[in-house]
Amino acid sequence: MIFLNKKFNINDNLVFGFGDKKIDFQTKNINERFNLLKEIKLNYSIKNANDINIAELNQVHGNTVLSIEEQDIKKFSRKSGLCDADGIFTSLKNYLLCIKTADCIPLLFYDKISETIGAIHCGWRGTYNDILINAKNMLAGYYNLNLENIIVVIGPGICKNCYTVKEDLYQKFINININYKNYFKARQINTKNYNYISEKFEEYLFDLKGLISDILLTLGFRKENIYNINLCNYENDNYFSYRKNKTDSRFVSFIGKL
Ligand SMILES: [Zn+2]
Incomplete structure (x- = not known):
C-alpha cells in the first residue's frame, strides 16, 4: 500500500x-x-x-x-x-x-x-x-x-515504455490534436529477416x-x-x-x- x-x-x-x-x-x-x-x-x-x-x-x-x-x-x-x-x-x-x-x-x-x-x-x-x-x-x-x-x-x-498501440489509435488522437503526436513513439518491427520495416505493422508506444x-x-x-x-x-x-x-x-x- x-x-x-x-x-x-x-x-x-x-x-x-x-x-x-x-x-x-x-x-x-x-x-x-x-x-x-x-x-x-x-x-x-x-x-x-x-x-x-x-x-x-x-x-x-x-x-x-x-x-x-x-x-x-x-x-x-x-x-x-x-x-x-x-x-x-x-x-x-x-x-x-x-x-x-x-x-x-x-x-x-x-x-x-x-x-x-x-x-x-x-x-x-x-x-x-x-x-x-x-x-x-x-x-x-x-x-x-x-x-x-x-x-x-x-x-x-501503464507507462510509455510498455503501452503499445496500433496505428488507428494514433490516428484517432492526432485527429483531435496534431500535437498529441508527441505522446506516440513509432516502433519499427523487425521481421525474421533483417531490419525489414513494414509500415503496415508499425506499432506505437503511447505515453498516456x-x-x-x-x-x-x-x-x-x-x-x-x-x-x-x-x-x-x-x-x-x-x-x-x-x-x-x-x-x-x-x-x-x-x-x-x-
Ligand atoms: Zn512500464
Whole structure:
C-alpha cells in the first residue's frame, strides 16, 4: 500500500493512496472492501470506522463523472447496484472513493481549501472522450473551486515504455490534436529477416500519463500540483496488469475524508 499523506503534508483526516496485489478489488470480491478498510485502520487513527462508506462505480471506460452530495447519497448504496461512471467526487466526510484499475490510469484529486476530493479512471477511451474536461467542469463548475489549489495524483498505470498501440489509435488522437503526436513513439518491427520495416505493422508506444498531464495543464491545473508517482503496473509485479495476464483482478486507488 502507498499512503500519500506525508508526501503532501496532509493530516490523517484525509486517507489517500493506492493498494496493490494484496487487495484484489475486482467487483465480485466484496470481502476485499473490508480488507481495505482494515488496512486503512492500521495506518490511520480513525474514530468511527463503521461510518466509512466505500463509494465505487461500475467503470465502463466512459466519460461520466458523478458527485456524491446529500441529495444523491441513495444512488450510491450497494443495494441499488453500482452506477455506470468513471469518476466520482464529493465534499462529504466518510466516503472512501475507490477506483479499480489494471493498466488504465487512476487519478486522485484533492482541493487544499475546501477538501473536496475526487477519483477517476482514465484509460485511452476516457481520455479521448474528454473525461478530464468533465472532471474539470465538476471541480470548477459544480463545486466552484479554483483549480490552482487542486492536487492531482497520477497513480500506478501503464507507462510509455510498455503501452503499445496500433496505428488507428494514433490516428484517432492526432485527429483531435496534431500535437498529441508527441505522446506516440513509432516502433519499427523487425521481421525474421533483417531490419525489414513494414509500415503496415508499425506499432506505437503511447505515453498516456504524459498526455493526461499535458491535458491537465491545458485545463488550468498547476504543474507543481500534478504529481506522477511514476509507477508502471505492467513492469512492477506488485500490481495487476490486464495486458500482461488477461486478469480480472484489479488494484484499488482510494481517497476519503474520514
Ligand atoms: Zn512500464
